[in-house]
Amino acid sequence: MKRYFAITAIGKDRPGIVSGVSKALYDLGTNIEDSSMTILGGEFAMILIVSTREEVDASDFESHLKELTDKIGLFIAIKELDESDVHSKKPSGIPYIISVIGTDKPGIVYRVSNLLASKGINITDLNTKVIPGETAPVYTMIIEVDIPQYLDVTILEEEFSTLEKEMAIDIGIKEIEVLEL
Amino acid sequence: MPTLPVLRYPHQTLRARSLEVDNVNDEIRRIITDMIDTMYASPGCVGVAAPQVGYPLRIFVIDVSRKIGPKKNHGLLALVNPVVAYSEGEKITREGCLSIPDFLGNVKRARKLIVMGINPEGKEVEILSQGLEAIAFQHEIDHLNGVLFIHRISSLTGDLVRRKSTPKDTKD
Numbered sequence: 001m002k003r004y005f006a007i008t009a010i011g012k013d014r015p016g017i018v019s020g021v022s023k024a025l026y027d028l029g030t031n032i033e034d035s036s037m038t039i040l041g042g043e044f045a046m047i048l049i050v051s052t053r054e055e056v057d058a059s060d061f062e063s064h065l066k067e068l069t070d071k072i073g074l075f076i077a078i079k080e081l082d083e084s085d086v087h088s089k090k091p092s093g094i095p096y097i098i099s100v101i102g103t104d105k106p107g108i109v110y111r112v113s114n115l116l117a118s119k120g121i122n123i124t125d126l127n128t129k130v131i132p133g134e135t136a137p138v139y140t141m142i143i144e145v146d147i148p149q150y151l152d153v154t155i156l157e158e159e160f161s162t163l164e165k166e167m168a169i170d171i172g173i174k175e176i177e178v179l180e181l
Numbered sequence: 182m183p184t185l186p187v188l189r190y191p192h193q194t195l196r197a198r199s200l201e202v203d204n205v206n207d208e209i210r211r212i213i214t215d216m217i218d219t220m221y222a223s224p225g226c227v228g229v230a231a232p233q234v235g236y237p238l239r240i241f242v243i244d245v246s247r248k249i250g251p252k253k254n255h256g257l258l259a260l261v262n263p264v265v266a267y268s269e270g271e272k273i274t275r276e277g278c279l280s281i282p283d284f285l286g287n288v289k290r291a292r293k294l295i296v297m298g299i300n301p302e303g304k305e306v307e308i309l310s311q312g313l314e315a316i317a318f319q320h321e322i323d324h325l326n327g328v329l330f331i332h333r334i335s336s337l338t339g340d341l342v343r344r345k346s347t348p349k350d351t352k353d
C-alpha cells in the first residue's frame with residue numbers, strides 16, 4: 001500500500017528551493033505525483049502531492065527537510081491524504097468563467113466568493129491582478145467555477161448585477177467553450 | 182457502422198508524421214467512413230484524425246456543426262493531404278482531445294485560414310474557414326504532424342486544466 005502526502009512550502013524566492021526540496025524527497029524514496037509552484041510578492045510557494053512506501057511517516061519528511069528549512073528559512077507543512085482524495089474525479093458541473101473588474105477596493109474577492117459559496121458553486125481556479133488605471137488602480141479577477149447542473153444561471157446573473165451596483169464593479173459570466181477534437 | 186478504438190497518448194503513432202495518401206480509393210473511403218462513425222460515437226467530438234485511430238495517413242474528418250449548429254461552418258468535412266495555404270489572426274480556445282482524455286488546454290491558433298486538400302471523391306478542394314472550425318482544422322492537421330495540443334500551451338498552471346466534467350453533445 002502506498003501512502004500519500006501533501007507538502008506545502010513557502011519562503012523567500014531564491015535559486016535552489018526546488019532542487020533542495022526535490023532532492024530531500026528523492027532521498028526519502030518518494031514519488032512526486034503532482035505539483036504546483038508560483039511566486040507572489042517575492043515569496044516562492046509550492047504544493048506537492050507525493051506518494052511513499054507504507055513505512056514513511058510525516059515525521060520522516062520533517063527530518064529529511066530540516067536541514068533545508070533551517071538553511072534557507074522555508075516554512076513547510078505536511079498533511080497525509082487518503083488515496084481516494086488524490087484520485088477522485090471532480091463532480092460534473094458546467095465550467096464557467098467569471099471576470100470581475102473595478103477600481104481597487106477592499107472586499108471584492110470576499111463579496112464575489114461569498115455569493116458563489118452561498119449557491120454551492122465551487123471555485124476551481126482564481127487569479128487576480130491589479131493593473132494601472134487612468135485615475136486609480138484597476139482590480140481584475142478571473143475565476144473559474146463549476147456550476148451544478150440544477151442551478152439556474154440567470155438567478156446568479158441577477159445577484160451579480162445587484163453586487164455590481166453596490167460595489168461599482170463589472171462582473172461578466174460565460175460558459176467556457178470547449179472544443180472536443 | 183464500425184467505430185474504431187482511439188489511441189491515447191503516449192502511443193507513438195500519435196507522435197509521428199503521417200504519410201501522404203497517393204490515391205483516394207475505396208479503401209481510403211472506408212477508413213473515412215469509419216472515422217466519421219467514430220467521431221459521432223464520441224460525445225461532443227467534432228474532429229478525428231486518422232493517426233488517432235491507428236492509420237498513419239494524412240486524413241481527418243470534422244463536423245463543427247455538431248457543436249455550433251449550421252452557421253459559420255461547412256458541416257461534415259473529410260479531407261485528405263490537407264495543406265494550410267493561408268492563415269491570419271489569433272484566437273484562444275479551450276481544446277480537448279480524444280487521445281488525451283483527462284486534460285483540456287487553452288491553445289492559441291489562427292482565427293481564419295484557407296486549407297487545400299482532396300475530398301473523398303478525389304477532387305482537389307480549397308476551403309476558407311474561420312472561428313471554431315478553423316481551430317478544428319489546425320488541431321487535426323497538428324495530429325497529422327505528430328503534434329498534440331499539450332505541445333502548444335505555454336503555461337501548465339493557466340493553460341492546462343484537468344477535465345472537470347465529461348463531454349456532452351451540445352447540438353445533435
Ligand SMILES: [Zn+2]
Binds near residue numbers: 181278320
Ligand atoms: Zn485531438
